[in-house]
Amino acid sequence: MPPDTDRMRAMVSVFADEATKAGFGQVTPPMFEDIGVFVRLGEATDVVTKELYSFEDKGGRTIALRPEQTASLCRVFVEQRPLTPWKAWYYGANFRYEASQKGRYRQFDQVGAEVIGSADPDLDTELIALAARFYERLGLRNVRLMVNSLGDPADRAAYTEALRNYFTDNVADLTEQSQETLARNPLRVMDSKREPDQAIIASAPTLADFLSSEAAAAFDRVQAGLKVMNIPFDIEPRLVRGLDYYNRTTFEFAAESLDAAQNAVGGGGRYDGLVANLGGPDEPGIGFALGVDRTLLACDAEGVMGAPATNPQVWIVAATAGVEGIAIVDRLRLLGLRADKAESSKSMKAQMKRANKSGADVAVIIGEDELARGEASIKPLRGQGDQHSVPIEQLETAVQEYLE
Numbered sequence: 001m002p003p004d005t006d007r008m009r010a011m012v013s014v015f016a017d018e019a020t021k022a023g024f025g026q027v028t029p030p031m032f033e034d035i036g037v038f039v040r041l042g043e044a045t046d047v048v049t050k051e052l053y054s055f056e057d058k059g060g061r062t063i064a065l066r067p068e069q070t071a072s073l074c075r076v077f078v079e080q081r082p083l084t085p086w087k088a089w090y091y092g093a094n095f096r097y098e099a100s101q102k103g104r105y106r107q108f109d110q111v112g113a114e115v116i117g118s119a120d121p122d123l124d125t126e127l128i129a130l131a132a133r134f135y136e137r138l139g140l141r142n143v144r145l146m147v148n149s150l151g152d153p154a155d156r157a158a159y160t161e162a163l164r165n166y167f168t169d170n171v172a173d174l175t176e177q178s179q180e181t182l183a184r185n186p187l188r189v190m191d192s193k194r195e196p197d198q199a200i201i202a203s204a205p206t207l208a209d210f211l212s213s214e215a216a217a218a219f220d221r222v223q224a225g226l227k228v229m230n231i232p233f234d235i236e237p238r239l240v241r242g243l244d245y246y247n248r249t250t251f252e253f254a255a256e257s258l259d260a261a262q263n264a265v266g267g268g269g270r271y272d273g274l275v276a277n278l279g280g281p282d283e284p285g286i287g288f289a290l291g292v293d294r295t296l297l298a299c300d301a302e303g304v305m306g307a308p309a310t311n312p313q314v315w316i317v318a319a320t321a322g323v324e325g326i327a328i329v330d331r332l333r334l335l336g337l338r339a340d341k342a343e344s345s346k347s348m349k350a351q352m353k354r355a356n357k358s359g360a361d362v363a364v365i366i367g368e369d370e371l372a373r374g375e376a377s378i379k380p381l382r383g384q385g386d387q388h389s390v391p392i393e394q395l396e397t398a399v400q401e402y403l404e
């Protein structure tokens, strides 16, 4: 509902502007795909195993509502083969079957960006900067950027084994959910935000000790890039993404003005194995997704990003037998003003009452008397000034002058 819809639209347009400046083109993937597109994201992710909305269509195909958009963008890349590095951004609704609560919905909007076809760590920096500048432009000041490197697949494999051993030694102290996750993917346990798991996670081995020299050099370069752009960040060694196709740079933004359980406003990382996993060429990629609904909550908490003005500037009260009212409304709208009117069938008095409630700055009044004189009246509804008449052909200029 307004004003939140107006704020969300403004937010998306800020993102569109930042992404366009940075050379990203908008892609609008479909809301539903063959379920296979998402299943290949990985059997070990909650969005696929537990949260996918799927159904059979009339043609007997199994379809799923998208839980995220990276897989669809990779599919688009594989089918279209655009020039690389391909920089694409998107916006739209995702669907996940989750327990809904404040900041967590079964339908929620994301904006996101992906770069496919280059492993250049400067692109990692650029992508992180796009998200950081977006939050900055919204006026958010308490969004913390955390970065980490997941290393290369061999580094990950060694680290995963170390984690498996560590969590297995401490399995009795883990929550039941995390015990289940451990059996599927020990890395995913690190994502748990549940209180009892936190103490165990805090002392777990960190990936930094397992990085290859190439992965370490790439991570150094990303950090140097962020520093030169004056984008503050913390290295968060425990930030992991549990999917096999994720590697090297990973990052997350936390809105510190929100409750810890729901303060992740966005995140992303490199996924050099995903495009190949989806049946495409072995092209590297990196991307992020930012939660629009949750970012709006962060804006509320910080008192920024107010609604753009949508109240009418001019309210037309036309109590004539003819169509003068809609003609005036149209002329004012053509000038670029927000103009509206009450129903012409209502009495002058009822229309004036409505004008006073409209939130408009000024009313334009035209009754049979004014019409006969070729005039209209301008009545300030807020602020200074008295009602006065102007010749009808000067109405637009007079309204504009008043609004200045």
Ligand code: AMP
Residues within 6 Å of the ligand: 068, 096, 098, 103, 104, 105, 106, 107, 108, 110, 264, 265, 266, 267, 268, 289, 290, 291, 292, 293, 294, 295
């Ligand atoms: P993910 O695609 O899981 O990496 O999520 C990226 C961002 O989307 C998160 O940081 C949240 O801001 C947002 N998000 C994810 N799931 C939900 C949800 N169920 N409701 C609202 N926002 C969500």
